[in-house]
Amino acid sequence: MLLGAAGLLALAACGTTKKAADQNVKAVGYGTLPAQSGTPKSGGTMTFAQSPGADPNWIFPITPGANSSVYIAYQFQQLSWRPLYWSPKGSSPQIDDALSLAAEPAKSADGKTFTIKLNGQYKWSDGQPVTAQDILIFIDIYRAAVKEAPSNVGNFTPGQFPENVTAATAVDQNTVSLTFDKVYNPQWVFLTQIGQIVPLPSHAWAITKTGGQQVDFSDPANAKAIYDYFVTQSKDLKSYATNPLWQMVDGPFKISMYNANTGATNFVANPAYTGPNKPHIAEVDQLAYTSTTAEFNDLRSGKLDVGFVDSSDLPQVPALQKQGYNVYGLPAFGFNYIAFNFKDTTGHWDAIVKQLYVRQALAHLQNEPAVVHGLFKDAAAESYGTIPAVPASPFAPANAKENPYPYSIDAAKKLLTSHGWTVNPGGTTTCTSAGSGPNQCGDGIPAGTPLSFNIVYTNDPAVVGQQVEAIASAAKQVGITITTVPKTFNFIIQNYGVPSAPANNDKWAAEDFGGFSQGLYPTSNNLFNTGGSFNLGGYSDPMMDQLISNSINGTDPQAVQKEAAYVTQQLPGIFQPNNDRVWAWKNTISGPPDGFANLTQFVMTPEMWYFKQ
């Protein structure tokens, strides 16, 4: 999932907010995450702000690529249909066993079969239990959907789930056995493959037309017909609140109003909900906004119970707190980076950037603490690789916590001079010792080659450009000329990527379009392995390929950490700070801290919230 312009990065404001130091629960993040307090009051309507431009417009839990935003999947569908395995756990990207419908799957001795056992805690709103058949129908419909068109499911990767499932059978009413085509890393299977499953009510949804008879969904033709029928229903936005199909839920809330124009919704508590955290509140009003300004005006006027604080509004946080709001923020799990293009031959850039010492020198030119403080006004966290230290995750490598390439003009200069470059601060640094020896510039870099390249960056949000300009400015101090080129986000992703637009390989040396969010199993597969489908810069390193392969096909439980540590060390791009996603909620509301911390990870669990008596 891409976190583009308005996602992971956000414009830092110019106020005087400061990092929380106290704190009731956590010492990292922006603001304070208060402890649970007060006595829950039953009932009431809570107002919640949707992000502008994130109108939920797909209700069926098998979501096409074009509608597959995190907001739709997590903040809309999951209120009604619970994924088999719930994540995150608070702000931490990991499975929360207490909120899941099944225990962690058991692996067979040959490593190919995984057995999922439902915990029997969940029932559908008509009182029927969630069963093994509800898992199987999901797999069969998913299979039919991607067979029809791979883009029918946003999470689908060809060759992977469910195509790599050779057998799916119900062992008993609560147990499902899935056999995969080969042995994969069990964590990868659990977190990225099985983790996609969302049980669907097979006793009610195995139909191909309104009022139709139940059909055998294991028949591929029937599964396709079911899928086609539900797609038709999901396209009928105006019927979301009235269609009986969408009232058959196992989650804590069900939809009661949907505005097809704005995407505003109202959910009411599901009285038949049997899972943990029975809702205290009666309704959740998800209000729609056309801009962050409009949303913040509602926060200021007290109309919103729970809303986000855009980075441009951070200077007003003290006023918000005085008004009676709790404010807390943390980065979403992911990373931002300037991707190098290893295929750009302009000025021998491909040969230059291939040299690790050059990439290290460039990394030393980024002043992350200054960016966090100056540009993000402390509402961000430093990050040095694909798995950041914040938010805390089970896969963060040891070198995620301390910058291996801290800001140092001298260190950058030393790396260059020790490798055959004559550094000319303020001027042009050139290679004066060509060759592949240890003290020479490196293979393919002729003597006299100037160290100069371009960085194409997205023009929105402005903070991306500000970070790029800061690096360009620092680079000038060691005689590196960086030409900065602003483009629109869409232009960059459509035109500057080695796998998707190879004809333009010589038009960009590096690019900064934002970054990526990470899944629960944060491997760099497809991103930094040779020939990866979104290996934007064409990076290729046999060691990296092996480590990534271990993460997917090996058995080492530490494989992802090792891979991530290597990424941090090898720098296929310059990794950048991640901005906090800041939320505010009235102090008349409380609940378990995890129920508010998870807002920073695009998840909402209003069943955990309550108005205090």
Next chain:
Amino acid sequence: MTRYLIRRTLTAIVVLIGIAFAIFTLLHVIAPSPGRAALGVRATPQAVHNYNQAHGYLKPFLVQFLDYLNQLLHGDLGFSFVLNQSVTAILGERAPLSAFLSGTSVALAILIAIPLGIYQAVKRNSIGDTVATVVAFTLYSTPVFLFGVLLIQIFVFNLGWVDANVPQSQTLSGALADFKDIILPIVALTATNVATYSRFQRSSALDVLAQDYIRVARAKGLSARLVLSRHLVRNAALPMVTLVGLSIPALLAGNLLIEALFNINGLGLLFVNSLQRQDFQVLLAYTLIGAVLVVVGNFIADIALMITDPRIRLV
């Protein structure tokens, strides 16, 4: 007159096809792969290819254009795969409120600007004229977004009279049901329009006042009131007719900044968001309808001019 109408209609059809072709071409140049925009960076090239193929974006350009024209002739504006709705439904949901806001503000602006401009012309260089000029220039030079923010600060946060945002229902009836919350965006839009129109009206009236027939009317002994009502107002308002006719497309265009500020899910925002998402079908329909309104607006202005000014004959 009939021949004129037929000729104008035929010309309009040719113009519209030309505009449709130009917009279609431009969109294909700036957005060669809608699949990439829809599916994101992480989509495989194959997935993007499949998406583009499924939605007809891989067909030859002219075939795509002819398909689109065929679709239009069948009254189908297309389907937005991003918003998961038909384009007709999307426009139908958003147009009424946008048109109401624009229409109301234009109407109010005319009602205020015409008498104000004429007053300023008649009382040229008086204190009233000077004050009105200062206010008009201030409003004219104040960005509408800033003016809106000021209105919100005063009337929402300081006085607490109204809400900052229009009601969430976002239908015209929903907005009108809670009318006080739609006053601020109307005021913001009207004020900007008044500033523009009144200056226009003032200079038009000054031109008319300098005409011989005004002098003759006065020499004949007509009272100032009669000179004003019979000769000045009607003639000085003629340029306003053209101005209003050209304002009709604004009913569609919406008002991006005001919509963003006051939480109005209108057409202006729809266009910008569609541009960012490269939502082809919405963009095409929007620009095409905009072109229709421009043609219609000009046409109405011509007819209105003919009615208000008997010297003009349409042939």
